[in-house]
Amino acid sequence: DAGVTQSPTHLIKTRGQQVTLRCSPKSGHDTVSWYQQALGQGPQFIFQYYEEEERQRGNFPDRFSGHQFPNYSSELNVNALLLGDSALYLCASSLDRYNEQFFGPGTRLTVL
Amino acid sequence: QQQVKQSPQSLIVQKGGIPIINCAYENTAFDYFPWYQQFPGKGPALLIAIRPDVSEKKEGRFTISFNKSAKQFSLHIMDSQPGDSATYFCAASMNTGFQKLVFGTGTRLLVSP
Numbered sequence: 001d002a003g004v005t006q007s008p009t010h011l012i013k014t015r016g017q018q019v020t021l022r023c024s025p026k027s028g029h030d031t032v033s034w035y036q037q038a039l040g041q042g043p044q045f046i047f048q049y050y051e052e053e054e055r056q057r058g059n060f061p062d063r064f065s066g067h068q069f070p071n072y073s074s075e076l077n078v079n080a081l082l083l084g085d086s087a088l089y090l091c092a093s094s095l096d097r098y099n100e101q102f103f104g105p106g107t108r109l110t111v112l
Numbered sequence: 113q114q115q116v117k118q119s120p121q122s123l124i125v126q127k128g129g130i131p132i133i134n135c136a137y138e139n140t141a142f143d144y145f146p147w148y149q150q151f152p153g154k155g156p157a158l159l160i161a162i163r164p165d166v167s168e169k170k171e172g173r174f175t176i177s178f179n180k181s182a183k184q185f186s187l188h189i190m191d192s193q194p195g196d197s198a199t200y201f202c203a204a205s206m207n208t209g210f211q212k213l214v215f216g217t218g219t220r221l222l223v224s225p
Contacts, residue, residue: 004155033211042118042201042215043156056212090155094211101211103148103155 002027004093004104012110013081021076021107025093032074033101034066035090043090049074050097078109086111116204118216125192126224133187133219135202140183142204144211147176147187150199150218159200160187192223 005024013019025032031050035043045058049068063079072093078085088108092101117136125131135145143164148156162169162176162185169176175188189196202216 033213035213040218042203042217043213045212045214048212058212092155097211099211100146100158100161101213103157105153105155 004091004102006089006091006104006107008107009105010108010110012112014112015081015083017081017111018077018079019081019109021078021089021091021109023074023076023091023093023104025072025074025091026102029093029095029102030072031094031097032068032072033092033094034074034076035092035103036060037088037090037106039087046076048097055097081111083111085109116202116214116216118202118219120219121217122220122222124222124224127193129192129223131189131192131196131221131223133200133202133221134184135186135204135216136182136184137204138183139204139206141206142214144205145176145178145185146203146205146213147174148201148203148215150201156201189221192221194223194225197221197223 007022033048034046037043047057052068065077068074088106090106091104094101146161147159149159150156160171160174164180173190178185199218203213205211
């Protein structure tokens with residue numbers, strides 16, 4: 001049984017560009033959450049998707065947006081990239097909004 | 113009030129030692145306290161979790177101690193092994209219909225052979 005998968009593994013962008021990160025949840029899971037983990041820090045909650053809707057959002061600007069598809073996979077989009085957006089972006093899936101979250105390996109985004 | 117404070121930032125113990133990592137929180141609405149282990153290049157993996165209605169929980173070599181009145185909880189790793197060398201994060205969340213995890217800043221543990 002495949003766990004949470006994320007693509008790409010690494011990504012390099014320049015300031016002002018846009019990026020899309022992808023996540024496939026663990027089999028049977030219907031809820032996806034996204035976290036940003038800066039170097040040497042703990043993950044910070046960006047938002048969560050359930051039933052194809054954003055259910056809750058952390059303290060992130062509107063440049064961060066997302067989407068959940070009918071097959072429960074999800075995308076994270078970041079517009080107008082800033083140097084400070086460089087981080088590991090983690091996707092976590094769960095069986096509904098109440099249960100344990102399982103994390104993927106993350107996408108390492110570097111903004112130059 | 114949404115913060116979870118974690119200490120120490122780093123920890124070195126010898127094989128067989130018992131590293132202890134501490135966390136404190138302010139928001140009394142938190143009611144789920146998981147600990148995650150993260151190896152380089154990997155996402156965090158759930159180790160053990162506790163709810164505030166119990167003061168201690170053990171799973172294998174990992175133990176959580178929880179002090180509700182002090183708003184503190186800690187992770188103990190019994191008989192630590194070099195393979196336990198990783199970064200450990202405490203976290204907390206509220207039962208508001210989802211798990212919006214609030215993470216501590218992490219503790220880098222090194223277990224020397």
